[in-house]
Amino acid sequence: xxxxxxxxxxxxxxxxxxxxxxxxxxxxxxxxxxxxxxxxxxxxxxxxxxxxxxxxxxxxxxxxxxxxxxxxxxxxxxxxxxxxxxxxxxxxxxxxxxxxxxxxxxxxxxxxxxxxxxxxxxxxxxxxxxxxxxxxxxxxxxxxxxxxxxxxxxxxxxxxxxxxxxxxxxxxxxxxxxxxxxxxxxxxxxxxxxxxxxxxxxxxxxxxxxxxxxxxxxxxxxxxxxxxxxxxxxxxxxxxxxxxxxxxxxxxxxxxxxxxxxxxxxxxxxxxxxxxxxxxxxxxxxxxxxxxxxxxxxxxxxxxxxxxxxxxxxxxxx
Numbered sequence: 001x002x003x004x005x006x007x008x009x010x011x012x013x014x015x016x017x018x019x020x021x022x023x024x025x026x027x028x029x030x031x032x033x034x035x036x037x038x039x040x041x042x043x044x045x046x047x048x049x050x051x052x053x054x055x056x057x058x059x060x061x062x063x064x065x066x067x068x069x070x071x072x073x074x075x076x077x078x079x080x081x082x083x084x085x086x087x088x089x090x091x092x093x094x095x096x097x098x099x100x101x102x103x104x105x106x107x108x109x110x111x112x113x114x115x116x117x118x119x120x121x122x123x124x125x126x127x128x129x130x131x132x133x134x135x136x137x138x139x140x141x142x143x144x145x146x147x148x149x150x151x152x153x154x155x156x157x158x159x160x161x162x163x164x165x166x167x168x169x170x171x172x173x174x175x176x177x178x179x180x181x182x183x184x185x186x187x188x189x190x191x192x193x194x195x196x197x198x199x200x201x202x203x204x205x206x207x208x209x210x211x212x213x214x215x216x217x218x219x220x221x222x223x224x225x226x227x228x229x230x231x232x233x234x235x236x237x238x239x240x241x242x243x244x245x246x247x248x249x250x251x252x253x254x255x256x257x258x259x260x261x262x263x264x265x266x267x268x269x270x271x272x273x274x275x276x277x278x279x280x281x282x283x284x285x286x287x288x289x290x291x292x293x294x295x296x297x298x299x300x301x302x303x304x305x306x307x308x309x310x311x312x313x314x315x316x317x318x
Contacts, residue, residue, distance in 0.1 A: 003066030006031045006156060006187050007051065012060035014046055014211075021046035023211035025060070033182045035198030035205035036191040043211035044191040045084055048160050051189070052081050065155065077105060080149035084160035084191075086141060090134035094125055094144040097133065098151055105152045119147040124173050138165030146174065150181065157181060159190045163197050175200045231275035231298060235282075238292035240266040246285055252278045265294050 007029040014021040022043050036044050049055040050062050053069030053076070062068065067075045089097060095116055102112035120129040123143040128136065136144065142165050149157060159178075163171050178201055182188050192198055198205055207214045207222075215222045237243045244256035253270040260266050272278045275298075286293050 003063065005029060005063070006065065007189070008061070008063040009050075010061040010063075012050065012057045012062055014050060014055060015058045020211050021055075022050065022057075025208075025211070025213055027206060027213060027216065031187045032204060033188040033202035034190070035202055036189060036208065037193070037195060037198060037205050038191075038208040039193050042193075042208045044193075044208065045160055046211070047208070048081075048158055048189070048191055051158060052076075052079060077152065078155040080152065080154035080157045082142075082145045082149040082157075082159040082162050084164070088133045088141055088144065091132055093130050093132055094120055094136070094140075094147070095129040097144065098148045101148050102151050107152070115151055116147070119151045120144065122150075122177055123147045124170070139167060139170050142166055143170070143174070146177070150177075154186070156187045156189065159188070161192055162190065163192065163194070171197070230271065230273050231278075232269065232271050233275075233278070234295070234297045235268045235270070235293055236261065236263075236265040236295040237268055238265055239289075240268045242289065243286075243291055244268050244270070246289060247278075250281065250285065252281060252285075263294075265292070 005028050007027065009025050009027045012022055012025040020043075025047065036047065038044050046055065050057055051064055051069060053072060056070055065075060065078060069075055069079075092100075095113075098116035098120060099109075099112045102115055103109065107115065117129065120126065120143075123146050125140065125143050125147065128140060133141065133144065142162060146159070146162060149159070157178075162178075163174060166174060175197075178188065178190070182201070188201070190198065190201060203218045203220075205219075206216045235243065240258045244253075244258060247253040247256060247268075247270055252274070253272050256268055256270045258266050258268055282296070285291075
């Protein structure tokens with residue numbers, strides 16, 4: 001069945017006895033790159049296993065590239081999967097392992113060998129590809145898993161915590177490989193609990209907690225949802241105590257504190273429950289009182305704070 005969507009999740013729930021892995025999950029994703037974000041235990045791996053057909057939903061329907069993934073060998077040829085677990089044969093070399101997996105995809109022996117060498121070189125394994133996997137560091141194993149995932153040129157690449165175990169140089173190199181992958185028109189789903197890993201690849205993401213979808217879209221779109229949500233803001237001001245007092249009098253802040261700085265203007269750190277109202281009234285408050293302000297910064301400029309704020313909203317916290 002032809003579909004315009006890369007992935008369709010229709011009220012998907014996955015139960016492990018009395019434990020909920022994924023809870024009434026709905027999403028329709030068009031081809032592109034997406035980050036699946038959430039803390040450990042949020043349900044990321046369960047969702048990826050549903051997409052690759054390793055798990056069957058307890059309730060609801062999963063479709064990938066218009067097809068049901070369970071026991072679908074033709075669909076699996078279009079998907080590359082880099083799992084979070086090791087799953088490597090210690091006595092085999094990385095080159096032989098990737099070659100064998102390509103052979104299982106129906107690639108001829110010589111072509112499989114050449115393709116395996118090329119993909120291992122792409123991920124920085126040129127010098128170690130003929131060594132036994134038992135001698136590899138964790139980062140080298142991650143690189144090898146990525147090589148096997150992209151070797152058959154899948155339409156969709158699914159990665160579960162692919163940067164785990166990589167040093168900063170390795171992370172940068174893998175980011176370059178994945179950016180090149182998406183620039184060539186391939187789709188990508190990457191699961192991680194580290195937000196800056198996703199920011200380097202895409203600004204489209206799904207944030208999950210407790211198996212539920214908290215938010216989806218770009219960082220700016222989700223920030224619009226948070227415009228009137230609790231927020232922490234810093235203001236560098238010439239008269240920080242008067243500013244703090246004015247904010248409290250207008251009930252624009254629920255708490256304030258003043259922190260000295262080395263550049264002459266102390267910082268007012270405030271917490272507000274109505275960020276939108278504060279941003280609207282702050283310019284006139286500064287002008288009317290003759291304050292000199294050199295910097296205003298919202299912690300919500302980063303995805304990390306956005307992530308934390310959404311989790312608080314999900315838990316009903318202020």
